Amino acid sequence: MRRDQVLVFDADDTLWENNVVFERVIADFLRWMEHPTLDTAGRRAVLDEIQAANALTHGYGSRMLVRSLGDCVASLRGRPATAAEIDGINELAAVLIDHQVELVPGAAETLAQLSTRHRLFLLTKGHVEEQRRKIDSSGLAPLFEAVEIVPEKDDATYRRFINAYGLTPAASWMIGNSPKSDILPARRAGMNAVFIPNDHTWVLEQTELDRSDTGVLHLRALTGLVGHF
Incomplete structure (x- = not known):
């Protein structure tokens, strides 16, 4: 750890x-x-x-x-x-x-524990008002150093994010369920990534990941993060 x-x-x-x-x-x-x-x-x-x-x-x-x-x-x-x-x-x-926001099991507890030893950020794409409503409803916002809502999560988005917050890519991890938006562009920007699959991930967000890429950690559930970080 x-x-x-x-x-x-x-x-x-x-x-x-x-x-x-x-x-x-x-x-x-x-x-x-x-x-x-x-x-x-x-x-x-x-x-x-x-x-x-x-x-x-x-x-x-x-x-x-x-x-x-x-x-x-x-x-x-x-x-x-x-x-x-x-x-x-x-x-x-x-x-x-x-629709009321339904947190995945252990989300609040996991983030609270991780926030005691790491810097946490939230990076989500979508309609600003819609995403803000869900973020506010989740009650998780206070656990993050910053929250950003962007129209797209591509290579340029991650590079801008890295520069905006002075991140060291090799010590930074993007955590998400979408290979297309969360994992691959973050890796191309130099970050590491954690892939946590969701059975209901949108079909347009799915693509194959290289299982030999040692910069991507594959977990079954969000709660598994506390054993690695």
Whole structure:
């Protein structure tokens, strides 16, 4: 166990459950949006492609999903979504606004223990107001030296973050569930990383990791951090 390191945490699906709620909305939408030739997997593929495009221009979060569902209706129906269909989408997505933050098991206790011997930061991407609401609801903010909400977590984001807080990359660890946003860009920026998989990680955040990369620690649960840091 090494002390006085920098631990940078992802938020959604690392400290609290998030995408599982999005997946429930998507499952309800796909059942509702029947198609004469496309099965559920085919309709999901259309939606995934639309979300990937919308994320580039509209960011992440519930607003992007609602927009994507409307665009998916237009794509599958060959016409703009009707007012009734938009109302149906908003009804399906209402749970995203009302959803209460559910911390992963041991999150608060783990962070509290780690904060006694390391510098902790929170780095999350998404819509600022939406992410701020979840952070405030979690009650975890006081445990972090700083909290940043960014539109994207790419190589440039991590390099800027390192410079902004005067971090030593070799003594810094990015901790998260997303290979695409948490692990790979942090490694390219020179940081170490801890990969904690979540069964509900968004499909567009998934990609293969090199298991031979000694700069990535693989853990089964967040609570496992206290045995390494």
